[in-house]
Amino acid sequence: MTETTTPISDCYCDIVLLGGRVINVETRSIEQTNIGIVGDRLVVGAVDGKEVLDLEGAFVSPGFIDAHMHVESTMLPPSSFANLTVPHGTTTVILDPHEIANVMGIEGIKLVMDDAVGIPIDCFFTASSCVPASPLENSGATLLADDLEPLFEDDRVIGLAEMMNFPGVLAEDVEVHKKIKMGLRHGLVDGHCPGLRGEDLLKYVASGISSDHESTTAEEAQEKLEAGLQLYIREGSAARNLEALLPIITPENAHCICFCTDDRHPADLRDEGHIDNIVRLAIEGGLDPVLAICIATKHAADHFRLT
Secondary structure, eight states, X not given: OOOOOXXXXXXXXXXXXXXXXXXXXXXXXXXXXXXXXXXXXXXXXXXXXXXXXXXXXXXXXXXXXXXXXXXXXXXXXXXXXXXXXGGGTEEEEEEOOHHHXXXXXXHHHHHHHHHTTTSSSEEEEEEXXXXXXXXXXXXXXXXXXXXXXXXXXXXXXXXXXXXXXXXHHHTTOHHHHHHHHHHHHHSEEEEOOTTOOHHHHHHHHHTTXXXXXXXXXXXXXXHHXXXXXXXXXXXXXXOBOHHHHGGXXXXXXGGGEEEEOBSOOHHHHHHTOSHHHHHHHHHHTTOOHHHXXXXXXXXXXXXXXXX
16 A cells, blocks of 8 residues: 655645734734635744735734624624624624514524625624513514524524523523523523522523623622623623723633623724724723733634634
8 A cells, every 4th residue: 555645835825924923812922923824724834825915013813703792783784794893803793683583583583694694704693592582572573492493503503692581590481491401402502691699690500501791890790700601791882891890800710701792883883993992992901912812802712612
């Protein structure tokens, strides 16, 4: 049996970015190195490519990830939202389309998902868990677990969206827990539990819910971290929690923290930015710049198992 090998061409990279200062989110360091691009993969230290671009010492960061948002709040479809956010460094968003689902049900969710195909930003989705958001609400649809199940046939649907009905979780509502179990089968379950503390918080976490973005005080956020929740620090247009929660971030717990906007108005996206705005504010507030980049990138990717 003869062994054969296929040599790699001298120009195996499509593009080489020369002389950049790479923010390495694995080692939390900055490295002076080149980056080669081969299809959808990166080659650190590459020297030759079909196209070579000199970065002249510019910083190179992974793309920013919004861990939780409703694109409907931007009043834009995903394709137009991408036009505003990609220039700000956002490459991935985790969308919960529950606002359009409250009006149009599954048809509305599919409308948003269809628009997100083939655009220059990665849109992942969580299946909207609370439609309607409250039994006191007049909505255009009611979505049960059986209605949501087919959504998971699309690989972009990676879990169950924020379980706002935390009273139902605590009361062991059958339909609520059916949705949670469905979400866990297909990925993870996002949380939404403003002000929940003590034994009720532990019961909420014990159901399998993995995150929360509703903390407004450092004490509440710290308790949720210690209970095992991934903490999404929210800095959007309506709710701005970064300043209050920034003091709890340490190098030791930062891997349990992501950034999200939840709701972001189009003028704010245009004038202030997106996740890059949160990174700037965090750095201005005293957070180590590399740690801020890690939270905006790797930590969200790790939580959602986005490889």
